[in-house]
Amino acid sequence: xxxxxLPERPLCISPTLAATLGLxxxxxxxxxxxxxxxxxxxxHPGRDWYTVEGEQLQQLLPFWEPADIQRVATxxxxxxxxxLGAAPYGSSHTLKFSLGGGDGRAAETPARRSANTIxxxxxxxxxxxxxxxxxxxxxxFVREQLPEFVTYWRERGESRHSFGSLFLKQVKSxxxxxxxxxxxxxxxxxxxxPDGETLRKLAxxxxxxxxxxxxxxxxxxxxxSSGKHSISWELEFNDWVLGDWEKQDTPFxxxxxxxxxxxxxxxxxxxxxxxxxxxxxxxFAAELLPEFIYKWLERGGHSAxxxxxxIEYAREExxxxxxxxxxxxVAKPITRNWQPGxxxxxxxxxxxxxxxxxxxxxxxEFRIYWRDQGAARKSWDAVFxxxxxxxxxxxxxxxxxHAYGKPQNTADSTNQRTRDRSVLxxxxxxxx
Numbered sequence: 548x549x550x551x552x553l554p555e556r557p558l559c560i561s562p563t564l565a566a567t568l569g570l571x572x573x574x575x576x577x578x579x580x581x582x583x584x585x586x587x588x589x590x591h592p593g594r595d596w597y598t599v600e601g602e603q604l605q606q607l608l609p610f611w612e613p614a615d616i617q618r619v620a621t622x623x624x625x626x627x628x629x630x631l632g633a634a635p636y637g638s639s640h641t642l643k644f645s646l647g648g649g650d651g652r653a654a655e656t657p658a659r660r661s662a663n664t665i666x667x668x669x670x671x672x673x674x675x676x677x678x679x680x681x682x683x684x685x686x687x688f689v690r691e692q693l694p695e696f697v698t699y700w701r702e703r704g705e706s707r708h709s710f711g712s713l714f715l716k717q718v719k720s721x722x723x724x725x726x727x728x729x730x731x732x733x734x735x736x737x738x739x740x741p742d743g744e745t746l747r748k749l750a751x752x753x754x755x756x757x758x759x760x761x762x763x764x765x766x767x768x769x770x771x772s773s774g775k776h777s778i779s780w781e782l783e784f785n786d787w788v789l790g791d792w793e794k795q796d797t798p799f800x801x802x803x804x805x806x807x808x809x810x811x812x813x814x815x816x817x818x819x820x821x822x823x824x825x826x827x828x829x830x831f832a833a834e835l836l837p838e839f840i841y842k843w844l845e846r847g848g849h850s851a852x853x854x855x856x857x858i859e860y861a862r863e864e865x866x867x868x869x870x871x872x873x874x875x876x877v878a879k880p881i882t883r884n885w886q887p888g889x890x891x892x893x894x895x896x897x898x899x900x901x902x903x904x905x906x907x908x909x910x911x912e913f914r915i916y917w918r919d920q921g922a923a924r925k926s927w928d929a930v931f932x933x934x935x936x937x938x939x940x941x942x943x944x945x946x947x948x949h950a951y952g953k954p955q956n957t958a959d960s961t962n963q964r965t966r967d968r969s970v971l972x973x974x975x976x977x978x979x
Contacts, residue, residue, distance in 0.1 A: 558607075566884065567708055568626060575619045576628065578607050579644065594645050596632055601640030613637050620644070625719075626712040627678045665700040665710050675711035684722045692718050699889050717889050724870050724890065735770045735780055744824070745781045748817065754792050762788045778862070779825055786855060793851075805849035812840055818854035822861055831868070832861040834933065837940030842900050867894055868929045878923035885914050891928035899932070901939045909935055 558577055565573040582599055589596040604616060611619075617636040623629035630645040670693070671679070679689055696714055700707070707713060741763070749759055766787050770780075777783050814822075814836075822832050839860055843853075850856060887895075887910065895901045913934055917927075924930050 563708065567712065568628060569622065571615075571619045572623050572626070572628070575608070575616065576623060578604070579629075579642075579646075582607065594630075596643060596645045598641060598643045601636070601642075604642065613640060616642070625678060625682075625715070626709075627675050627715055628709070628712060664704060664706050665697060667697065667701065669697050669710060671711055671714050675715055678715055679718055682719055682722065684718055688722060688725070689718055692721060695893060696889065699892070720888070720890050724867075733778075733780075734774070734776050735767065739767065739780060741784050742781060745785055748785060748820075749788055752789060752792070754788060758792065759788055762791055781824065782821060782858070785821075805851045806853075807847070807849050808840060808843035808853065810840060810844065812853060814854050814857055818858060821854075821858055825858070825862060825865075827861050827865045831865060832857075834936065835861055835864055838899055838901075838936050841940060845900075863898060867898070867932070868926075878925045880921060880923050881914060881917040881927050883914075883918065885927060886910060887931050888928050891932060895932060895935055899936055899939070901935055905939065905942070906935045909938055 558574060558581070560570070560573050560577055564576065568576065579597075579599070582603065583597060586597040586599055589598075601613065605611075605613075608616065614637050620629060620631060620636060620642060624631050628646070632643040632645065636642050671689075676686075676689070680686075692714075696717055700710065700713075741759075746756070746759065750756065763784075766784055770783075819829060819832075822829060835857075839857055843856075887906070892903060892906060895906045896903050909931075913931060917924075917930075
């Protein structure tokens with residue numbers, strides 16, 4: 548006897564398929580698989596094409612509008628799981644498709660293939676490369692991502708139905724990050740002049756205005772011919788002039804001597820002002836101090852421009868944070884099986900120089916904490932990066948809690964739990 552709320556045959560969704568492709572994508576792919584025996588087929592060499600009418604899909608998926616079906620079908624196409632061969636479903640109300648991989652028969656769909664670990668010589672198939680090419684990603688850029696991708700999944704030792712779809716996601720993410728960074732940099736505009744604030748800062752450093760004007764023409768000529776792009780030409784010019792000024796062979800100039808990094812190093816007021824001019828939140832920049840100090844203490848070496856190195860480091864970290872937010876316009880709760888992405892771990896290891904095993908050891912507690920909180924965030928990778936940076940600094944016993952270059956009262960912080968400080972005081976601060 549049928550239950551009044553269950554008059555139709557239910558859709559059975561594979562949890563593995565949903566975890567691999569996404570829940571909505573798994574629903575549509577399963578529905579299409581159920582329809583295959585009843586659809587007309589057009590055999591082609593190496594692939595079969597099927598056509599389903601909108602009325603059939605609406606009967607099977609009444610909870611979706613045509614625009615939803617088009618959106619999810621496009622997502623499956625972008626992941627290399629589905630090929631589309633007709634006008635957009637939203638306008639034609641006809642879905643012509645072929646299942647990605649093999650000869651296109653249902654037995655070759657990710658839900659029914661056995662999962663395998665990645666091989667050392669893994670290469671994306673032609674279908675995956677074709678999907679990536681549709682995104683406008685250059686072939687050389689794609690090849691550059693292969694070693695890191697294969698190394699990452701071999702280290703994890705996990706089995707997957709489709710490494711091609713995972714590789715497509717990684718390449719797409721890295722390409723968007725690369726383009727976002729590139730688009731923020733601009734060539735030197737015609738007739739460019741330093742603004743009044745930059746000139747005032749140089750005057751405060753004791754640089755004569757006549758010297759600044761002599762530097763200006765050389766600066767403009769050089770950068771017009773070099774083709775360089777920059778996020779802030781004001782900061783570039785400030786550094787150019789100060790570098791030339793320090794090289795002057797005059798007895799009254801006090802040379803900036805290289806010094807070693809110290810555990811109590813603090814950026815100057817001028818450095819904080821430069822960070823604000825780059826629209827980098829000072830509180831965010833202050834979080835970076837412990838790991839920046841630790842990194843340079845470990846490396847050793849001397850520098851006369853620690854402030855500039857810190858500005859560049861903060862600029863790269865801020866760009867990573869902002870790109871994570873921009874790519875995820877809708878805040879979502881953390882999932883039960885959330886893991887930091889390939890790009891996130893690469894950023895922690897290569898940019899932040901945090902031990903990979905240490906970062907991965909933080910994941911279970913991080914995930915449990917945020918599931919208990921029930922909070923939604925646009926980029927959990929960005930939140931995890933901030934959490935891992937804080938815990939790494941704690942591990943290496945550096946002072947935590949600098950705000951705008953001034954240490955906070957350490958008496959209060961010593962009574963807090965590590966997790967409270969890392970998750971509540973640091974990670975949840977989203978005022979910017």
